[in-house]
Amino acid sequence: MSTSNTDKNQLVLGYWTMRGFAEPIRLALHYSNTPYTEKLYEQGKGLEFSREEWLREKQNVGLDFPNLPYLFDGDLKMTQSKAILYYIGRKANLMGKTPTEEAYVMMLCEQAHDFRLKTYEVFYGQEGTTKERRKNFADKVVSEELKKFDDYFGKHKTKFAVGDHPTVADFQLYEYIDAGLAIDEEHTLIEKLPNIKQFMKTVRELPSVGDYITKAHAQLPLNAKMAQFAGQVLEQK
Amino acid sequence: MSASDTEKNQLVLGYWAIRGLAEPIRLALHYSNTPYTEKLYQQGEGPEFSLDEWFSVKQSQGLDFPNLPYLFDGDLKMTQSRAILYYIGRKANLMGKTPTEEAHVMMLCEQAHDFRMKTAPVAYGPEGATKEGRKNCVDTVISEELKKFDDYFGKHKTKFAVGDHPTVADFQLYEYIDANLAMDEEHTLVDKFSNIKQFMKTIRELPRVGDYITKAHAQLPINSKMAKFAGKVLEEK
Numbered sequence: 062m063s064t065s066n067t068d069k070n071q072l073v074l075g076y077w078t079m080r081g082f083a084e085p086i087r088l089a090l091h092y093s094n095t096p097y098t099e100k101l102y103e104q105g106k107g108l109e110f111s112r113e114e115w116l117r118e119k120q121n122v123g124l125d126f127p128n129l130p131y132l133f134d135g136d137l138k139m140t141q142s143k144a145i146l147y148y149i150g151r152k153a154n155l156m157g158k159t160p161t162e163e164a165y166v167m168m169l170c171e172q173a174h175d176f177r178l179k180t181y182e183v184f185y186g187q188e189g190t191t192k193e194r195r196k197n198f199a200d201k202v203v204s205e206e207l208k209k210f211d212d213y214f215g216k217h218k219t220k221f222a223v224g225d226h227p228t229v230a231d232f233q234l235y236e237y238i239d240a241g242l243a244i245d246e247e248h249t250l251i252e253k254l255p256n257i258k259q260f261m262k263t264v265r266e267l268p269s270v271g272d273y274i275t276k277a278h279a280q281l282p283l284n285a286k287m288a289q290f291a292g293q294v295l296e297q298k
Numbered sequence: 299m300s301a302s303d304t305e306k307n308q309l310v311l312g313y314w315a316i317r318g319l320a321e322p323i324r325l326a327l328h329y330s331n332t333p334y335t336e337k338l339y340q341q342g343e344g345p346e347f348s349l350d351e352w353f354s355v356k357q358s359q360g361l362d363f364p365n366l367p368y369l370f371d372g373d374l375k376m377t378q379s380r381a382i383l384y385y386i387g388r389k390a391n392l393m394g395k396t397p398t399e400e401a402h403v404m405m406l407c408e409q410a411h412d413f414r415m416k417t418a419p420v421a422y423g424p425e426g427a428t429k430e431g432r433k434n435c436v437d438t439v440i441s442e443e444l445k446k447f448d449d450y451f452g453k454h455k456t457k458f459a460v461g462d463h464p465t466v467a468d469f470q471l472y473e474y475i476d477a478n479l480a481m482d483e484e485h486t487l488v489d490k491f492s493n494i495k496q497f498m499k500t501i502r503e504l505p506r507v508g509d510y511i512t513k514a515h516a517q518l519p520i521n522s523k524m525a526k527f528a529g530k531v532l533e534e535k
Contacts, residue, residue, distance in 0.1 A: 125450045126409050137398050143380075144404035151397050160388050161374050167381035172363050213362045 072097035074145075075122075076130040077104060077115070080236065080283050082142035082177075083130040085170075086149060088232035091273040093153035102129065110287040143170055150229035157228050165223045169213075169230040176206050177237040183244050189289030192246065199245040207241060207254055210234065214256035220263065227267065235264040240283050243291055309334035311382075312359075313367040314341060314352070317473065317520045319379040319414075320367040322407075323386060325469035328510040330390035339366065347524040380407055387466035394465050402460045406450075406467040413443045414474040417481065418521075426526035429483070436482045444491055447475065451493035457500065464504065472501040477520045480528055 074090070076083035078101045090097050105111030119127045128140040132148070139145060147167070150156040157163040179202060183189040188198045214222075222230040238261065242251055251258050265271045283291040311327070313320035315338040327334050342348030356364045365377040369385070376382060384404070387393040394400040416439055425431035451459075459467040475498065479488055488495050502508045520528040 125453070126405070126446055137401060139401050139405045141405045141408035144401060144408050147404055148397065148401040151400065160385065163388065164374060164376050164381060164385040167384055168363070168376045168378045171378035171381050209363055216362070 073100055073133040074098070074130060075100040075102070075132075077102050077285060078281065079285055080240070080278070080281050081285070084236040084281075085229065085233040086130065086132075086142065086146050087277070088236060088270060088273070089146060089149050089153065089155060089229050091269045092227060092232065092267055093149070093155065094269060095149065095153060104286045106286065110285070143174060146170065146229050146233060155227060155229045157223050158226070162223050162228070166228045166230040169222055170233040172209075173230075173233045173237040177240060179206065180241055180244060184284045184288045184290055184292075186289065195244055195246065195290065199250060203241045203244055204250060204253075207238065207250070207257060210238065211254040211256045214260055222260070231260075231264050235261060240291075243283060243295055310337055310370040311335070311367060312337040312339070312369075314339050314522060315518065316341075316522055317477065317515070317518050318522070321473040321518075322466070322470040323367065323369075323379065323383050324514070325473060325507060325510070326383060326386050326390065326392060326466050328506050329464060329469065329504055330386070330392065331506065332386065332390060341523045343523065347522070380411060383407065383466050383470060392464060392466045394460050395463070399460050399465070403465045403467040406459055407470040409446075410467075410470045410474040413447075414477060416443065417478055421481070421521050421527045422525045424526070426481075432481050432483065432527060436487060440478050440481060441487065441490075444475065444478070444487070444494060447471065448491040448493045451497055459497070468501055469507075472498060477528075480520060480532055 072090070072095065074083065074086060074097055076099075089095075102112075102115040105113065115129060122131070123138050124131055124140055125138075126140050130142055130145060131138065131140045132145045134148075139148065147156065147170075150166070157166045182202075183195055183198050188194045219225055221227050222234055238257060242248075245251070251261075265274060279294065282288075282294050286292050309327070309332065311320065311323060311334055313336075324336075326332075339349075339352040342350070352366060359368065360375050361368055361377055362375075363377050367379050367382060368375065368377045369382045371385075376385065384393065384407075387403070394403045417435060420426045420431065420435045420439075425435060456462055458464050459471055475494060479485075482488070488498070502511060516531065519531050523529045
């Protein structure tokens with residue numbers, strides 16, 4: 062998936078060959094029809110899981126705080142996944158229509174990010190080592206956190222996460238909820254969360270987004286190769 | 299410091315009676331002369347360190363995702379410290395003048411937050427309980443991270459963190475750099491970072507900010523009561 066076509070005025074998004082923290086950004090770019098170049102760094106296989114492909118470039122790409130993901134846009138060179146998402150959102154008018162809407166957009170993005178970090182206990186930690194532990198985590202932690210989002214959707218009754226128009230919050234929520242749901246290997250949890258189920262469907266039906274998801278999520282794993290769980294593409298449900 | 303004066307159209311900022319993740323918000327509010335009411339939740343003393351003052355009211359504040367800090371602004375009820383900071387920044391024109399400046403503002407706020415989170419486990423854990431543990435953290439992680447910020451200031455040569463006008467990044471950086479410098483009990487580290495030293499002085503000289511810092515930082519501890527380090531106000535240097 063590494064492209065070599067670098068148009069000088071195109072955005073460049075650099076990240077590992079996985080969904081991870083870059084996927085909400087990719088969803089926003091596809092929805093807004095923003096052309097960009099993917100710069101994908103492969104991790105090594107086997108016991109070492111070498112990160113050399115990135116590490117040998119890391120200090121030489123002109124970033125103030127070298128990190129992945131990064132975004133180049135002309136002279137702008139930036140890092141930090143949420144800052145990148147909000148920047149893309151600003152340029153594509155996906156940050157809500159008022160300061161109050163924008164506040165909700167950012168609150169939801171932060172809350173979703175916190176949830177994604179919680180899933181690390183399974184994806185990269187002890188809770189991911191056995192089916193039983195993953196099920197226990199799904200039944201307790203994932204269930205409890207997703208219920209807050211389900212209640213949010215139920216209370217606000219808007220078509221999208223904030224108001225009746227897409228914002229970057231829709232893409233951050235879609236991706237990180239999907240990652241959390243992957244821990245539920247029986248795929249029964251979502252049936253208990255009808256508002257989330259509807260929301261996920263709404264986002265998948267967006268032009269440019271559904272096609273991208275179908276193609277990309279069959280190729281890009283959720284997590285890094287060294288993950289306890291979902292370091293390879295999971296079987297389609 | 300709990301104010302009882304709650305004018306209906308005033309902002310209300312709720313948090314523990316510490317600096318923690320709310321302090322950058324407080325600095326931004328003071329700099330922008332934005333009236334607000336502090337709602338401070340006291341933690342209990344050891345060994346229980348009861349959090350009941352908050353937990354007993356947590357679910358009944360009308361928050362979608364109950365958490366501290368929170369902000370009320372009329373009908374808006376929000377959580378997530380960075381979302382709150384950016385909202386205050388938006389209303390007070392402290393988010394930079396262009397989308398590119400805004401991107402740098404948010405990148406710096408995220409990077410500073412990551413820095414604060416990197417050393418929090420030390421402050422709250424066994425390493426923070428000993429002089430050796432703290433010194434080790436200062437000599438390794440804190441030195442390494444501060445150098446990145448020092449290099450950033452040296453490279454961009456602007457009066458403030460982004461451009462020549464204050465933004466919320468100045469307050470996020472000031473507070474989280476100060477919180478980390480506090481672990482250097484010999485107070486020699488900052489002399490190795492001349493750009494950071496100058497930056498901290500610039501912020502303290504801002505109208506209203508310097509006075510607020512002098513008063514508040516003599517009363518509010520950096521961390522929670524149960525922290526092994528800086529759970530009480532430190533001696534003035």
